[in-house]
């Protein structure tokens with residue numbers, strides 16, 4: 232059987248061309264990225280632009296130091312990568328292979344299954360219940376015999392955050408490593424540093440792409456006890472992060488106040504967007520992340536298409552996906568969210584009466 236593939240979303244340039252729109256009017260509600268400008272970045276990278284003839288330092292010690300400072304841990308616990316996506320690949324290379332087994336819930340971030348399949352590992356997908364009940368028992372059982380257990384906390388795309396006692400029981404009972412994908416941890420206010428100190432089979436993956444608002448850099452890192460970090464480092468390519476990306480990520484990590492201010496604003500905006508959607512009769516699921524998942528019934532694909540014609544790109548799910556009737560919206564800046572709300576108000580009240 233062919234390994235599952237990651238399905239790319241169309242680019243803003245492709246959407247602008249298809250619908251004859253100005254690219255500046257396109258808003259990405261589908262990538263869970265940040266709406267804030269990175270106008271502070273050019274002054275940092277401009278001087279570097281004159282010495283791009285050399286490779287970046289392959290150890291990326293500036294990222295290790297900055298990440299260690301950010302989390303209050305030591306730098307031998309950090310492994311840098313080109314986003315969490317590369318960290319997921321490193322985990323696959325270090326800990327999975329033929330005859331080994333990985334487990335995750337479904338739906339979740341699709342790359343866990345893809346990375347596991349690429350390593351020819353058996354992949355166990357444990358489904359959420361009909362009404363999004365977390366499959367505590369079945370998942371815990373599958374994790375026990377897994378070599379890698381993937382946990383997305385908060386989970387993308389559902390937005391829920393499983394309780395601490397479930398997490399610790401999974402980490403304590405499994406025979407393998409547990410990977411917490413903490414892509415949205417800043418939005419749920421989670422501090423995983425004490426967990427990493429407590430568990431020698433835990434790897435936590437962080438990104439600069441979401442709360443830090445630097446998705447274009449492609450920088451992430453893993454944190455674990457040094458022994459696991461060393462295993463990941465041993466399969467890491469030498470130069471997957473550009474020197475400019477490494478420099479910007481290090482600065483952002485050493486000045487987390489900007490990120491914290493942005494997160495505070497987005498968490499407030501999450502409530503406002505959620506309330507506005509509820510007032511339209513669209514009830515988002517509770518979310519601990521920077522996105523909201525909403526049930527539109529069988530109209531979901533058409534609503535996504537109508538929004539797309541206005542340059543509002545939302546996350547829809549393929550026909551064979553359990554969330555085919557849902558749309559996911561990234562919480563963006565207030566004016567951008569207002570465009571979404573207004574378009575939905577018109578779309579739901581006039582063009583597309585909602586019949587779940």
Ligand SMILES: Cc1ncc(COP(=O)(O)O)c(C=O)c1O
Pocket residue numbers: 262263313314315316317340383387412414437438439440446449450451
């Ligand atoms: C749960 C989760 N993990 C990882 C990623 C990718 O992160 P990165 O940009 O660091 O590769 C995403 C992106 O949407 C995500 O939702």
